Amino acid sequence: MGYKVKLNIFEGPFDLLVYLIESARMSIYDIKVSEITEQYMRYISEMEQMDVELSSEFMVLAAQLIEIKSKMLLPRAGTDGEETLGDDPRTELMERLLEYKKFKNISEMLAAGERRAARIYEKPQEDISRYTDEPDEYLKLGINEFVNAFDLFLEKKKKLAEIRERYVRIERQKISAETKMDQIRGLFETDRNRALPFDELVADKKDRYDIALSFSSLLEMIRQQRLTAEQQALFGEILVKATDKLDEEPRTEENGEQEKTDTEGETA
């Protein structure tokens, strides 16, 4: 099995025939049928030798050419010896070739047009949905809905501002959280033996955060054995006392925050 190759040189039997006629400098109006038939058959057999698949239409035209050729051999004169016009067996083929030639020429004209038009660029349909979709939504709103929407917006903005304020405060106190223990230590600086109620450790007694911060700092310092605390009764007053380890910095902590506390302590 060889390869079957389809060549696009000749677009059909007419294309081939027109080419042969023109190469032989023949006129379509006066085709030398026997010469052309011979060339046509030679081309077809060459193609077959090269195993080129030719469509059946090429064979049909070959048969027609042979038919015309044989008719040409017959005398076209009538019994009285006069040649009858319009009896030319080539007429039909000539007409079909002329018709084909006409459209082949048009196709060449189109090809030139195509080459030219290919140099012109256009933009595809613009996406105009952004102009057409959104306005509808706005227009559907009544004045009350619009007021409500605006109120909602203001409220949201207020809440956001509140959250932001709190966030900033927390941020500030987080920093002070690390120095809170330092502050507590400071309270015992003047008198190491005094006992301070927990309330005195809290700077702003109304601030829940400060209370919590002071308490957790106290717990941390107890853990570090720098302070001790006593509570006589449930919900009673907590008395805080310093131990002799009050000034000892917790150096063995693996935790980064604690290390940071260390360095701050050193600079202070």
Next chain:
Amino acid sequence: MTGRSIKSAFEAMMFTWGEPLEAKTAGEVLNISEKEALDYFRELMDEYEQENRGIRIRQINKSFQFVTQEDNSEYIERLCTPVKKRKLSQSALEVLAIVAYKQPVTRGTIESVRGIKCDRVIEGLVSKELIEEKGRSAGIGRPILYGTTDNFLKHFGFSSLKELPEIEDIEDIIEEPEYDEDGITVNQVSMSDMPEV
């Protein structure tokens, strides 16, 4: 509305629209007739031409569209490399030629002119939207009738089917075959005689 402001409005509309904008649609926007709209569009077209602008207005039937001036193609291709360009095959062009001049036309007619089967080519041209079904013939089997589309006009640079050169002009060239010494055939002769599109 003054002519100046109508044309200005059309420019804005064409810019926004992208695709060919129908004169009728554009006219309706401004409450003017299709005929008036067509006249203003053509004036605008001439103005762009006279001013030698890089953007031109192209007419496709009764629609108008901004396109680039063809001499700028080189720069566009450099800007947007690689530009994909597929030219139609010779057989596609032949079928198109037959459809363009004989429309509405059946597949049978096309095939008898070309002397070869054309179903695949026709299919391809339909999918490329260069030709389309225009109805059915009353003949046996009610075969499909094909005609060209607006896309065909665009693809070959015609503003309407009326711009297709007269078939007689092309036939004249065939009737007087001239061969020079090199045996250059009718084809080349007809190329140089090609009407400006």
